[in-house]
Amino acid sequence: MKANCWVGPNEVEVQDVPDPTILNSRDAVVKITSTAICGSDLHLLDGYVPMMEKGDVLGHEFMGEVVEVGPGVDGLRLRVGDRVVVPFPIACGACLACRAELYSCCENTNPNAGVAEKLFGHPVAGIFGYSHLTGGFAGGQAEYARVPFANVGPIRIESDLSDEHVLFLSDILPTGYMGAEMCDIQEGDVVAVWGAGPVGQFAMDSARVLGAATVIAIDDVPYRLEMAASQGYRTIDYSDTDVRSALLELTGGRGPDKCIDAVGMEATHGAAHVHLYDRLKQAVRSESDRPHALRQAILSCRSGGIVSVIGT
Structure with a gap:
């Protein structure tokens, strides 16, 4: 598939990258229909955020159609064919922070939380397309994206509102x-x-x-x-x-x-x-x-x- 990838400070390019696949039972794969460039992506572009690697797929504001789900995804919560907006933080839904609805502070989704704590003063959840500091998860400025813990994050859109009317639920709104x-x-x-x-x-x-x-x-x-x-x-x-x-x-x-x-x-x-x-x-x-x-x-x-x- 095609994806917008970080190459180095002040340099990105559209590259051919492997299609995402189901890696864990609660994963879903989303076919991207709309995505946005967040202003905070400029921090990545400028090289201010550490732990970016060449080829990282950018983007944490995206939505699309669910095309595949893992066996652990609750069919009442998410099914193939659903239209969803994907929030930028990745949340497990089970930790103390998630139970308090503090999803951006999820304690389980960022494997590099300790490094993030040294930089920010506190750990953060995993974030799509925002460096290995927040887990190294591929972002949504691409044709497809893998969404971990798909039971928790994706917001199912069941109205006929256009992408432009609901996309910003992912972050900026x-x-x-x-x-x-x-x-x-x-x-x-x-x-x-x-x-x-x-x-x-x-x-x-x-x-x-x-x-x-x-x-x-x-x-x-x-x-x-x-x-x-x-x-x-x-x-x-x-x-x-x-x-x-x-x-x-x-x-x-x-x-x-x-x-x-x-x-x-x-x-x-x-x-x-x-x-x-x-x-x-x-x-x-x-x-x-x-x-x-x-x-x-x-x-x-x-x-x-x-x-x-x-x-x-």
């Missing part, structure tokens, strides 16, 4: 949703989202779904702000606007109820806007000398506001 969920948004809240990139857009949508009455996007990229405005969100261009004054004006002088750090979430997805941190620190400086510039900016907007900071 849950990232934005988690940022909003951690804010404990209440009905009628005013929510400011710092960073209006892809994760920020999903965080805004999630905030609205969770009950926010007003969502404010803060960025300096025109097309991002235009996209946010087209969805009915208020916008602030920090490049030519005093952010704090604009927030106070948009909220009747009280500031936002909750703030989401989509910049930090984007940083984990390859768009580390260092200049945005600096500008936000200048725009809204808190009195205390906190180590995190963006947290300074957010906390100074409204004392006591709940802050969601992810990936920073």
